[in-house]
Amino acid sequence: MDHNTPKLSLRTIESSDYIQIAELMDLVFPDVGGAWPKTTIMDLIKQFPDGQICIVDSDKIVGVALTIKVSYNRYSLPHTYNDIIDENNVIQNNPTGDAMYGLDVFVHPDYRGLRLGRRLYDARKELCRNKNFKAILAGGRIPLYYKHADKLSVPEYIDKVKRRELHDPILSFQLANDFDVKRLMRGYLPEDDASKGYGTLLEWDNFFYEEDITSVHDIEKTLVRLGVIQWQMRTMHDLDDLMDQAEYFVSSLSNYKADFALFPEFFNAPLMGLQEGQNSVEAIRFLASFSDEIKNRFSQMAVTYNINIIAGSVPVIEGEKLYNVSYLLHRDGQIDAQYKIHITPHEEKDWVIDGGNSVKVFDTDAGRVGILICYDSEFPELGRMMAEQGVQIIFVPFWTDTKNGYQRVRICSQARAIENECYVAIGGSVGNLPRVDNVDIQYAQSAVFSPSDIYFPHDATLTEASANTEMIIFADVDLTKLKQLNTEGSVTNLKHRRKDIYGSFIKAD
Template sequence: MTSNIIAAVQYGIGPLRSENEFWNRIRRHVAKAESEGAKLIVFPEYLTGQLLSLASKMNNAESCEYLHRFTDEYKSRFTKMSRETGLILLGGTHIHRENAPIGAEARYYNEAFLFFPDGRIEGCKKVHLTPEEQRAWPLLSGDEYKVYETAVGKVAVQVCYDIEFPEGARIVADMGAEIILCPSYTDAAAGYWRVRHCSQARAVENQLYVALSGLVGNMPDVEQVDAGYCQAGIFAPCDKPFPDNGIIGVGSTNRNGVVCASADLDMLAYNRAHGGVAPFYNRRTALYDTYRNS
């Protein structure tokens, strides 16, 4: 049996007194997941947005530049934690302008980074920016889908709003993904449930695991990341050999903590071969293409 414990973090935001306090909070979540036997940990979208509580109020463009200044330390700290623990860490997402076009008004990326114990770093830029991100933030969209070979299986990343578009998840599933990591940030219940329901739908459609992580708590003086609503979880197809509701791990709503569950690849293989339904394999692509091309 190939049993892989993965952890999804419900990260509690709140005002910080120092930068070290932020990194100490991150380390405590990593230590908790490590104590549960996790091999991979997923932190939420806009994770480093909590650092905005250390500064005076800024507009969105100023906030992006402020967060960009932490890029080197962000990468260094997560690389060190991954090496020291031997765990794969998805360090949430971080706003930065590395390799962004020079002179463009929109020149920052909202990018998720995977940190490996051997020092390797892989990045996945958010492909679908929300209407607010497009309208009010100087952000650039990503334009690439990737699947990563890891110690827990073949992993892809869909950042928050990305999971609401079935095409992306189907693309990475066709590329071999067995686990989709979904770092998210939703500030209200409706946004959370969109991401949650779509995460479970993607697990059903593609017969794979989805690990959903999010921010919880409040930072009323930080306009950009003022509140978070989440119930993190690890989801599977609603079919044998999994639970009827497809939930293999879920947290307590809006409570700071870590959710751990086994993303067993043997069980996934059984589902794909012997499940009651096979939506990943029973597609009628020729028929679909007829309508797409008409």
């Protein structure tokens, strides 16, 4: 290559390209037979034209990726090179295959160092996503193994390449392009003396893959609209007064096609002002007398307005114990509950509230969601338990009286979004209740947070309310971005967990 800047472009291979492809294969693969016959390349172009990709510098082909379609269930198991290309150089392409199989990627020696191989791999990945293939599979040679075969077994050699203690021109490149070694294949290419006949089965999973959709109910919703109510505490005359105000917000969010409505913790506290002369324990238990009716009315609203509702939290009496419970009212009529796990000193001392014993993740028609009630957001173990159950959105209904209390919830919620690669919505209350002890003042600035990476806003905040103002806010969250982050993010927190040190945190019911 001369010292002029190359003019590179990527395109699919055409029939007229064979001579250049053959010359390049002869140059790159002299040790394993060189170029394939023209009939083989023509057959690839005919059977899977989109899978045959090249990079050209002006009119010169300088990099090539050749690919076929295969059955994932068949070729994710051990196989040989002849199962892919037989002794007559006939390609075993499966027109109905659900996975791609990388036959070869090769780059002109003069153009190495320009990361053309990565461009070709990225093009394959994009094709895999666009065509909804399950994965990209590849059988890989380990051409420098022969130098270490007298001292290292093949698994030991692969492990050292993974740890970058050794470099293998093929395996190191595939690992750098997010492929995982799934298994070792003995006798993959017997004539490959450098690899001692061994091959690695490599796999890159398409996390956007969707099984065949047979019903509208099977379609996974990927763009979800969150609605958060920043609730004004005010004097209420009765339960109907409270629920009319709540229904106003639910109706408004529904009109904007929101999938979820989030209310704050103890949004129903104004009802404590209906009964005078009570001590704090009596007041909170009086408030609990409304909770079953509130739950049922919200459930009716969820169905009527076609929106999933996180009904803040309410006190619930079970036996002699009092709990702080958040209800998830699904728009199909289902009802789920999350009990607050960690009870604040105030709740324990003034209201004698007990903590729950399990954290859950709920399947909804708009993603897998969890609920951390206020103080619970400050304990990373709970968010990690949810992450290990596949949570995509965490809702945090909160009540804080001062800005420093609010900051604890906000900052910890942002941390939960980052470390667990999920969205977190926080919703609080504002205003004051001068006639209600222990909930007399409020401070809130509700918000929706994302992980912090290139796929999301630079400050990892999708939206936030004005501080201490009654209002609603919206955020559209893209669940597919979470999948992309999980595999291709600048950092991948969930993948890099050190379970060998601290194990798993999941606790099933």
